[in-house]
Amino acid sequence: MSHDWPLVESRTEYETTWYDGGYDRVEQPDGTEKQYYWADLPPAVVVVAVDDNDVLFVDQYRPTIRKQCMELVAGIVEEATADATPTDAVAPHPTRESYVAAGRRELREETGFEADTVTLLEEFWTATGVLRHKRGIVFAEDLTATDRDLDDNEFLSVERVPVAEALTVARTPPANDATIEGLLLADADGHL
Known part of the structure; x- marks a missing residue:
């Protein structure tokens, strides 16, 4: 299945001295959109x-x-x-x-x-x-x-x-x- 999961929106909802948190709204293979939440930490x-x-x-x-x-x-x-x-x-x-x-x-x-x-x-x-x-x-x-x-x-x-x-x-x-x-x-x- 080939689908590149286009990014519709990326939002950082909060920032701390330790990590940032937010979501990416992407287009899924069936054409629907969904928000995927993440926390971004240093390595x-x-x-x-x-x-x-x-x-x-x-x-x-x-x-x-x-x-x-x-x-x-x-x-x-x-x-x-x-x-x-x-x-x-x-x-x-x-x-x-x-x-x-x-x-x-x-x-x-x-x-x-x-x-x-x-x-x-x-x-x-x-x-x-x-x-x-x-x-x-x-x-x-x-x-x-x-x-x-x-x-x-x-x-x-x-x-x-x-x-x-x-x-x-x-x-x-x-x-x-x-x-x-x-x-x-x-x-x-x-x-x-």
Whole structure:
């Protein structure tokens, strides 16, 4: 079936410092029009970091779901600066740092570890029925301890989980998609 889903109208209904929300009215294949709602978020990175056969998790409270969560390190891919635009991995957007650079930064900030080796495992769209949001999963190894640099809304502890137990921990409620996806991709690519 060939149909290009013509865009009739696109409207941003609200803007926040975190994301924008709105809808696109499109023409469907049967000629009718329908509004498809979306939230537009900046790209994010998820870090599968392994040190001495342990996966580094962060234990933190998530106010959105009102639960304490064991998760992989993750964060927003920030706007790139002239001196921080790496060439070692694909950036999700021309004005943003690469997933590899974001993964290195987030790992250091949240756990206090620098990674000598960071590899992009996958980049993909998430929740495509409602989100305009890309996610990159990276694998980090050859870690060296350094200082943490937490954001003012990060109250978390670093937890070491043996590789053999990591997926079980990730699947324990409240489980989240990014942690499970990251571990499954790292395992499928032979990193775990």
